[in-house]
Amino acid sequence: MANAGTLKVCVAGAGAIGCTVAARLAMAGVSVNVLARGAALKAITANGITLADLEGEHLAPVRASSRAGEFGVQDIIFVCTKAQSLARILPDLQPIIGPDTVVVPMVNGVPWWYFHGIGGQFDGRTVQALDSSGELAKMVPLKHVVGCVVFITSEVTAPGVVKSSTPHLLIFGEPNNTYSARLDRIKTVFEASGIEARVTDQIRDxxxxxxxxxxxxxxxxxxxxxxxxxxxxxxxxxxxxxxxxxxxxxxxxxxxxxxxxxxxxxxxxxxxxxxxxxxxxxxxxxxxxxxxxxxxxxxxxxxxxxxxxxxxxxxxxxxxxxxxxxxxxxxxxx
The missing domain is CATH 1.10.1040.10 (N-(1-d-carboxylethyl)-l-norvaline Dehydrogenase; domain 2)
Known part of the structure; x- marks a missing residue:
């Protein structure tokens, strides 16, 4: 298993959560690629990400681009966007998703993968409010997806500049309620980041x-x-x-x-x-x-x-x- 420093990690989305995660990982020595656009891309390219949180103010240089293909195939992709933006951002990720790439949606609300691996009468059902045509599941086959529950509150104060006044916690789990080696790999990425990472075999709780x-x-x-x-x-x-x-x-x-x-x-x-x-x-x-x-x-x-x-x-x-x-x-x- 690769260590955190050699894993190829992409944060897709440069909003409040994306910048917080990217900055904290970069500060821990992880090589982070950030998929960004517009003013956020310009600011991050010029100045890096500025994060003010409970441990003070930090400046984290990261690699940023609007073209994911420039990053090459990634080991882990953290998708940090609004649910309604998934249909726009997931096609951009196709060039960097390899056979073993793990895709971790860090999205509020009910996830589009909710019924995947749940068992019972609703197993495999599509959440109509999110993915009525099943396009999200087609763009990112569910075998790549690891669930994540985000307990981070942060706010963008300017492009590439984020503040947070609460502790950072992320919980990861397989949608089919199993325990896997890739959960340990994700947890390892966050060990020195200042973000508490937990893993569970009951992610829906x-x-x-x-x-x-x-x-x-x-x-x-x-x-x-x-x-x-x-x-x-x-x-x-x-x-x-x-x-x-x-x-x-x-x-x-x-x-x-x-x-x-x-x-x-x-x-x-x-x-x-x-x-x-x-x-x-x-x-x-x-x-x-x-x-x-x-x-x-x-x-x-x-x-x-x-x-x-x-x-x-x-x-x-x-x-x-x-x-x-x-x-x-x-x-x-x-």
Missing amino acids: PLWAKMIANLTSNPLSVVARATLQDIYTDPGLKRIAIKILHEGLTVAAAYGARIQYDPHTFMELAAGMGAVRTSMLQDFDKGITLELAAIGDAFMELADLMDIAMPVTRDIVSMARFLGQQREIEVVNA
Whole structure:
């Protein structure tokens, strides 16, 4: 097995999560290739990535390009983009995916691979809200995919410049709930990076916890223009978040998920994240299409399969979608 320093690693996407991961890996001596475009590419090429986190401010030089083929075949590709951008970025990765390349989507919400290897009546089903035609699975055969649950909150303050005020944690697992050597290889990459990496043979358990965290916070943050601290401590917003939480937990239970925290602890931990602006609120402010398909629609699709109603969730998601569409129009016409 190659050591972390000799592995060929690509981070596809230069947003908040992509820059955080790329910077931390580069600081640990990993040779990182970053697939970027536009202002981010220009800034990273000229200045590297600047990351301000709990350990201070860091400058990490990385190799960046808008053409993935320049990197050659990679050992590991971390796909750090919005769910709605996957159909655009995955074709660009084709030249760098070899027979043994591991592709790790670091994407919010329900993943397109959710039903792959799950077993039971839904095994192999396509998540219609994300991949109705099955194109994502065709572009990246599922044998290449390793699941990842991202517990990193960060924000882009300028192209190639990111800040984060919380600890960094990533959890990796095989979609078919097995333990593999490639999980160990991924974990090894992060050993000296300052990002805690864990592996599990039950990836959907922490995935459901993160999906529910996204569900209770992201759409509501847009509707109320609220931080995490606001959502989980303001009496009025907290009541709404608790209702969404219980709806989400009901769906998770129907799929056999084991959530580590009880509802009270979940709310306390979420409030403890502080005045963090969700990624969806950041996108709203910029007039970027909101990540509601993966965070909201796909979650409710899973609920429908189990005949579970999510009335509060549906209302909040609908309001967030309307506001997001109006904001996009405002930015275009500005």
